[in-house]
Structures are given as structure tokens and as C-alpha cells.
Amino acid sequence: MVSERGLQVLRAIVQDYVDTHEPVGSRAIVERHSFGVSAATIRNDMALLEDEELIAQPHTSSGRVPTDKGYRVFVDHLAELRPLSTAQRSAIASFLGEPYDLDDLLARTVRVLTQLTGQVALVQYPSFSRANITHVQLVELDPQRVLLIIVTDTGRVSQRIAALPQALDAEETATVATRLVALLAGRSVAEAADGLEHARAQAPTPVTAVDAAVHAVAAAAAEELAEFRQNRLVMAGAATLARREHDFRGSIHPLLEAIEEQVTLLRLMSEMVADGQGLSASIGRENAAFGLSEASILTSEYDSAIGAARVGIMGPTRMDYPRNLAAARAVARYLTRLLDEDEGRR
Amino acid sequence: MVSERGLQVLRAIVQDYVDTHEPVGSRAIVERHSFGVSAATIRNDMALLEDEELIAQPHTSSGRVPTDKGYRVFVDHLAELRPLSTAQRSAIASFLGEPYDLDDLLARTVRVLTQLTGQVALVQYPSFSRANITHVQLVELDPQRVLLIIVTDTGRVSQRIAALPQALDAEETATVATRLVALLAGRSVAEAADGLEHARAQAPTPVTAVDAAVHAVAAAAAEELAEFRQNRLVMAGAATLARREHDFRGSIHPLLEAIEEQVTLLRLMSEMVADGQGLSASIGRENAAFGLSEASILTSEYDSAIGAARVGIMGPTRMDYPRNLAAARAVARYLTRLLDEDEGRR
DNA sequence: ACTGGCACTCGGAGACGTCGAGTGCCAGGG
DNA sequence: CCCTGGCACTCGACGTCTCCGAGTGCCAGT
Numbered sequence: 001m002v003s004e005r006g007l008q009v010l011r012a013i014v015q016d017y018v019d020t021h022e023p024v025g026s027r028a029i030v031e032r033h034s035f036g037v038s039a040a041t042i043r044n045d046m047a048l049l050e051d052e053e054l055i056a057q058p059h060t061s062s063g064r065v066p067t068d069k070g071y072r073v074f075v076d077h078l079a080e081l082r083p084l085s086t087a088q089r090s091a092i093a094s095f096l097g098e099p100y101d102l103d104d105l106l107a108r109t110v111r112v113l114t115q116l117t118g119q120v121a122l123v124q125y126p127s128f129s130r131a132n133i134t135h136v137q138l139v140e141l142d143p144q145r146v147l148l149i150i151v152t153d154t155g156r157v158s159q160r161i162a163a164l165p166q167a168l169d170a171e172e173t174a175t176v177a178t179r180l181v182a183l184l185a186g187r188s189v190a191e192a193a194d195g196l197e198h199a200r201a202q203a204p205t206p207v208t209a210v211d212a213a214v215h216a217v218a219a220a221a222a223e224e225l226a227e228f229r230q231n232r233l234v235m236a237g238a239a240t241l242a243r244r245e246h247d248f249r250g251s252i253h254p255l256l257e258a259i260e261e262q263v264t265l266l267r268l269m270s271e272m273v274a275d276g277q278g279l280s281a282s283i284g285r286e287n288a289a290f291g292l293s294e295a296s297i298l299t300s301e302y303d304s305a306i307g308a309a310r311v312g313i314m315g316p317t318r319m320d321y322p323r324n325l326a327a328a329r330a331v332a333r334y335l336t337r338l339l340d341e342d343e344g345r346r
Numbered sequence: 347m348v349s350e351r352g353l354q355v356l357r358a359i360v361q362d363y364v365d366t367h368e369p370v371g372s373r374a375i376v377e378r379h380s381f382g383v384s385a386a387t388i389r390n391d392m393a394l395l396e397d398e399e400l401i402a403q404p405h406t407s408s409g410r411v412p413t414d415k416g417y418r419v420f421v422d423h424l425a426e427l428r429p430l431s432t433a434q435r436s437a438i439a440s441f442l443g444e445p446y447d448l449d450d451l452l453a454r455t456v457r458v459l460t461q462l463t464g465q466v467a468l469v470q471y472p473s474f475s476r477a478n479i480t481h482v483q484l485v486e487l488d489p490q491r492v493l494l495i496i497v498t499d500t501g502r503v504s505q506r507i508a509a510l511p512q513a514l515d516a517e518e519t520a521t522v523a524t525r526l527v528a529l530l531a532g533r534s535v536a537e538a539a540d541g542l543e544h545a546r547a548q549a550p551t552p553v554t555a556v557d558a559a560v561h562a563v564a565a566a567a568a569e570e571l572a573e574f575r576q577n578r579l580v581m582a583g584a585a586t587l588a589r590r591e592h593d594f595r596g597s598i599h600p601l602l603e604a605i606e607e608q609v610t611l612l613r614l615m616s617e618m619v620a621d622g623q624g625l626s627a628s629i630g631r632e633n634a635a636f637g638l639s640e641a642s643i644l645t646s647e648y649d650s651a652i653g654a655a656r657v658g659i660m661g662p663t664r665m666d667y668p669r670n671l672a673a674a675r676a677v678a679r680y681l682t683r684l685l686d687e688d689e690g691r692r
Numbered sequence: 693a694c695t696g697g698c699a700c701t702c703g704g705a706g707a708c709g710t711c712g713a714g715t716g717c718c719a720g721g722g
Numbered sequence: 723c724c725c726t727g728g729c730a731c732t733c734g735a736c737g738t739c740t741c742c743g744a745g746t747g748c749c750a751g752t
Contacts, residue, residue: 025713037726038726039727040725040728041725043714059734061715062713101507135493137483137485139497149483149495151487236606238606239599242598251588251591253588256584260583260584371744371745371746373744385695386695386747403745403746406746407746407747408745409745
């Protein structure tokens with residue numbers, strides 16, 4: 001079994017390795033940290049750590065390198081997040097500044113996070129499920145097609161074109177609009193979606209043209225609401241990967257692919273389980289199922305009246321976890337605050 | 347002066363270099379192409395080409411490599427675009443399929459282009475200047491803020507929140523809406539933008555609350571229309587850069603940055619001058635001002651009732667120009683056709 | 693104008709020796 | 723029982739050297 005000091009040795013190895021990017025030997029440890037024991041003793045501890053597969057040697061008789069499992073133990077038990085410097089905090093505050101709207105706010109957030117960590121930053125759109133639908137409008141594009149517009153109290157506006165089974169005159173269109181408003185307006189997105197589901201399940205086969213039209217438009221509305229809930233992702237900092245290239249044994253290709261295929265990252269993020277503080281980490285091979293065995297993803301939850309979601313970063317397995325987790329947490333907190341302030345304004 | 351055969355030698359060098367990724371020597375040329383002369387003769391031609399700075403040797407006594415200038419001459423005078431295979435054509439057709447809307451169509455286009463060329467693909471949104479505004483709506487979010495919605499006959503819908511200088515009642519809001527409709531509806535985007543500009547220039551200082559509100563909303567409308575014209579860009583294939591990494595002496599960092607900073611690419615594309623067929627190429631150091639000295643960008647214009655714009659690809663200087671130009675041209679033609687068909691449907 | 697021949701250059705690959713960081717192990721000491 | 727200093731050993735990194743061959747430029751000859 002690995003001793004208490006053994007764990008401290010693991011911590012030292014992780015820290016030094018992240019710093020120097022070189023395998024760390026017993027001698028380097030006694031020099032850089034004051035363990036008060038000799039290198040030989042550290043060596044014995046290292047042998048134990050290696051038995052536990054927390055560290056490994058790239059080649060026989062070279063320094064040690066943390067394994068994915070080693071990083072995991074480090075993150076779970078050894079990492080102490082240092083709060084950001086006041087300079088960093090004020091940088092966040094000024095960077096986020098006075099956002100123009102939600103898109104703008106999230107765009108700024110993702111930029112500040114990539115700038116703070118030097119890694120690829122990810123920001124999930126809030127799930128809008130708690131947002132309330134305030135306006136529903138139908139605009140007649142031509143006799144067979146209408147544009148459905150849904151506005152929520154969060155300022156989100158979305159539109160979708162619905163094809164009508166048959167042409168309607170203005171009066172009929174107005175009736176359709178009224179019935180849609182009744183179905184949707186004044187409810188939360190989640191309620192409205194449930195309501196549509198329910199209505200469709202027990203709908204009689206439509207008899208009148210208006211019924212058929214309502215049916216068609218309701219279907220479009222359901223699709224649109226589904227899209228509300230399907231989280232989107234904003235990203236930034238892909239270019240930083242080029243600099244870190246040597247950190248990835250293979251290539252940065254899988255990461256770039258994941259960035260293009262947002263879906264993968266969304267699934268990955270949704271499967272991560274947060275700890276008590278809303279933080280979570282997924283390290284190296286834990287991401288193998290997503291083709292990201294050489295990357296780590298850190299996320300921090302944020303929450304607000306609109307709904308909850310996550311911000312996070314993605315980078316090489318060998319990254320500064322405490323620093324990056326702290327940055328993600330700080331940014332998530334600012335985001336929560338700004339969203340709630342904004343909410344108050346309405 | 348470089349002879350006719352000299353130019354053929356240049357062509358051979360470009361082709362072989364793109365193929366093999368290795369400097370090509372005089373011997374390799376006589377073996378792979380039937381020039382009917384000996385290697386020594388080719389060497390003399392190569393010496394001339396080198397005098398003209400069309401080719402260069404990486405090290406004394408190694409094969410020759412085309413310079414940027416050499417690629418330029420090749421593209422301008424020597425390249426013959428081979429039409430795509432029928433298999434490729436049908437791949438494009440089926441890939442583009444039945445697009446759901448403009449966003450969907452362009453997303454498919456960019457994917458097909460990256461798939462066809464293996465390079466980063468770029469598709470500009472059409473300039474909407476020729477699109478006609480069909481609907482203008484105001485939605486009251488709260489007494490001090492309204493949501494302006496503009497719909498064009500191309501199906502594009504956009505919205506913007508405008509803050510009112512003072513609260514209005516429902517009737518006043520209706521008046522504001524009527525006046526805005528008068529300003530915008532039924533005109534093309536370009537006309538409407540001009541109209542707003544004009545109106546603002548000669549507007550009296552607003553006296554009534556309604557005047558002030560119209561002023562505020564018109565300003566929002568002007569901003570929104572400006573955004574219509576500012577072209578956006580859709581991209582795909584960034585991940586392919588990771589594979590081509592060794593093609594870039596420095597790193598792929600500048601390319602990834604350009605992809606994130608769409609603005610750079612938009613400016614670059616807008617400065618490229620198309621030839622008679624709507625094709626253009628910007629090669630290597632010609633892009634130095636944009637930080638892309640090791641990349642080439644090829645574009646092909648497309649056009650439609652909505653407006654014109656470009657599709658293109660970006661890749662290493664050493665790329666298969668004829669093939670990629672042909673692909674861009676083919677995709678642009680399909681795109682033009684689909685946009686016009688779609689137009690007919692309205 | 694083209695060709696074959698020749699001397700020359702120079703990068704790349706392989707062989708080789710040296711160096712040193714790092715290890716495992718062991719006998720001895722608090 | 724845990725720690726330490728010492729020691730032999732391993733092995734990658736690095737520099738040097740040599741060899742090889744592809745490729746060139748030039749020149750005299752057809």
C-alpha cells in the first residue's frame with residue numbers, strides 16, 4: 001500500500017512534470033521539494049507508486065511520469081485549487097463587461113476562459129427549459145408556408161418555417177395563430193414541450209383545414225423546442241492546440257475533429273459527473289470512447305434562472321489541473337452572476 | 347528567357363512535387379514524362395527556371411521545388427482543370443440533397459467541398475443585398491424594449507432588441523411599427539439600408555415619444571441590415587490540417603487562427619480578383635499580409651437571385667491546384683443551381 | 693541544340709563511443 | 723522497522739565519423 005508520503009511524492013511528480021515537461025527523477029524531487037529524506041527513499045516510494053500504476057517510466061531507467069490513473073488520484077485527492085489572483089479576477093470582470101445579449105455574453109465568456117487557461121475553452125448554452133415563452137407569432141410567407149416565431153423572456157428568439165398541408169386565407173391563419181398561442185404562450189419551455197407532446201398523442205385525426213394547419217405548425221414548434229433543449233456549444237482557442245502539438249503523442253487530429261463535431265463534446269460533457277462544487281474532470285483514457293484518449297476535459301457547472309449548463313476546457317492530459325479547474329470555476333461563477341443580474345433587469 | 351519546353355518542365359516539376367512531396371530531379375523528370383531529351387538538357391532548362399525564380403533547390407545539389415512564383419505561373423498558364431468524374435458529380439448531388447433551408451444548404455456545401463478536396467473548405471454566405479424585405483414586426487418585450495423582426499423573401503429571419511428612450515403604450519407602439527414597415531417593407535435590403543441612412547441624415551430632432559422611438563428602432567434596423575451585408579463564413583475540415591502538418595514549415599497555428607478569426611479570411615477572400623470564370627487563387631506569400639504565407643486559398647464565385655459570394659478552399663502551398671479549383675468550381679455551380687431552383691419555389 | 697561523361701557537393705543514414713541521469717538493490721545505521 | 727549511502731547497471735541522448743547516392747554544373751563532342 002502506498003504511504004502518505006508516497007502520495008506527496010505523486011503530487012510532486014505531477015507538479016514537476018507539468019512544469020518541466022520532462023520525466024522526473026528521485027534526485028530532482030529531493031532538490032525541488034523539502035521531503036527531508038534522501039533520494040533512495042523517494043526511489044522506494046516511487047517503486048510502490050509504480051506497482052499501483054500511478055506512475056510509469058517511459059524507458060527503463062529514466063524519470064517517472066504520471067499515468068492517467070495518477071492524474072486521477074492527484075485531481076481527486078491532492079489538488080488544491082488556488083483562488084485566482086485579483087488581477088485575473090478583474091481581467092475576467094472587465095472582459096465580460098457589458099454584454100449585449102446572451103450570444104455576446106457566452107462569446108466573451110469562452111474567450112476569457114481560453115485566454116485565462118491557454119487551452120481550448122468550451123461553453124454550453126444554458127438549457128432553456130426554465131425559460132418562459134412570452135410571445136408566439138405566425139408570419140405568412142406565402143399561402144402554403146408560415147414562419148413561426150417564438151420569443152422567451154430570456155430574449156431568445158427563434159424561428160422555424162412550417163409547411164401547411166393546404167393553403168389558408170388570412171382569417172384561418174389568424175385562428176391557427178390563436179390556437180398556437182394558447183398552446184405555448186405563458187408556459188416554460190419544458191411545460192410547452194410536454195404540452196405539445198400530450199396534445200399530439202390524443203389529437204383526433206384533423207378534419208378541418210385549420211386543424212391540419214395547427215397540427216403542422218405544432219409539429220414545427222415541437223421541433224424548435226427540442227432544439228432549445230439540445231444544448232449548443234461555443235468554443236474558442238482551437239489555435240492554441242498547434243502550440244501544444246508535441247503534448248499529443250499521436251496528433252491533434254482527434255481534438256480538432258471533436259471541435260468540429262460538437263455533438264461528441266456535448267455527449268462527453270453531459271456524461272461527466274460533477275463533485276460537490278460542480279466541478280468535474282475526465283482524464284485521458286477515460287475519454288477513449290470519444291476518441292480523445294490523450295486529452296482531458298474539465299468542467300464547472302453554472303446555473304441561473306434561465307437554466308443550468310457547463311463551462312469547461314479541453315487540453316492535453318498533462319495540464320495544470322488545479323489552475324485550470326480554478327479558472328473554470330471562477331468563470332462559471334461570474335457567468336452565473338451576470339445571468340442572474342440580467343434576469344433581474346427584465 | 348525560358349523556352350516553351352522550359353514551361354513544360356515547370357509543369358512536370360509542380361505535378362511531381364505535389365505527387366511525391368519530394369524535390370524532383372532531372373532524372374526523375376525524364377523517367378516520368380516523355381520529353382524525348384536527356385536529363386542533361388532538362389538540367390539546362392532547370393537552370394533557366396531557377397534564374398527566373400520559378401523553382402529553387404532546398405539544398406545545393408538536391409532536386410528542385412517550385413517557388414510561390416512558380417506555382418503562380420503554373421496556375422495562370424499551365425493548369426488544365428480536369429472536369430470531375432461522374433462519380434464525384436453524383437456524390438455532390440446526393441450530398442447536397444434536399445436542403446432544409448439556407449443554413450442547411452451551406453452547411454452541406456462546405457462539407458461536400460472539404461470531403462472532395464481534403465482541405466479546409468470555406469463558404470461565404472450570399473450577400474443578401476438583393477433579397478427583399480417582406481415582413482417587419484415589432485414585439486413588445488417590456489415597456490422599454492421591443493424586439494424587431496425582419497423577414498426576407500429568402501427565408502432569412504433576423505431579430506434585434508431595441509431599447510426605447512421612454513415607455514410607450516400599445517397604441518403608440520403600433521404607430522411606431524407602422525412607420526417602420528413603411529420604411530423597410532417591400533424594399534431590397536440594399537434599398538432599405540440606403541433609405542434608413544437617408545432618413546437619419548435629414549431627420550428633425552425628434553419631438554414626440556413616437557418620433558424618438560422610431561429613431562431608436564430605425565437605428566437598430568440599420569445595424570441589423572449592416573449585419574445582413576457583412577458576409578459570414580461557414581467552414582469545415584479544420585481537422586484535416588492536423589494530417590498535413592508537415593506541409594507547413596512553421597506550424598498550422600496561423601491557419602487555425604484564421605479559421606477562428608473569420609474576419610481575416612473574409613477580407614482576404616474579398617481582395618482576391620477572379621478571372622473570367624469566377625476562379626481565383628492566392629498563393630503562399632501573396633497572403634503574407636494576412637499571416638498565411640504558407641497557405642494558398644482558391645475561390646470560385648457563385649451567384650443567384652439572393653446575391654453573389656464565393657466558395658473556396660484553403661490548404662498548403664503545395665496542393666493539387668487543378669483538382670481543387672475544379673472541385674470548387676463544380677460545387678459553386680451546384681450551389682448556384684440549387685439557390686435558383688429554391689428561388690423559383692417561392 | 694542536344695548528349696554523355698565527369699568531378700563535385702551535400703544531406704541522410706548508419707555505426708560507434710561517450711556521457712550522465714536515473715534506477716534497483718544491498719548492507720549498514722539510527 | 724525505516725532510512726541511507728554506495729554501487730553496479732541500463733539506456734537514451736548526443737556528437738563524430740564514414741559512407742552512399744542522388745543530384746548538380748560544366749564541358750567537350752556529336
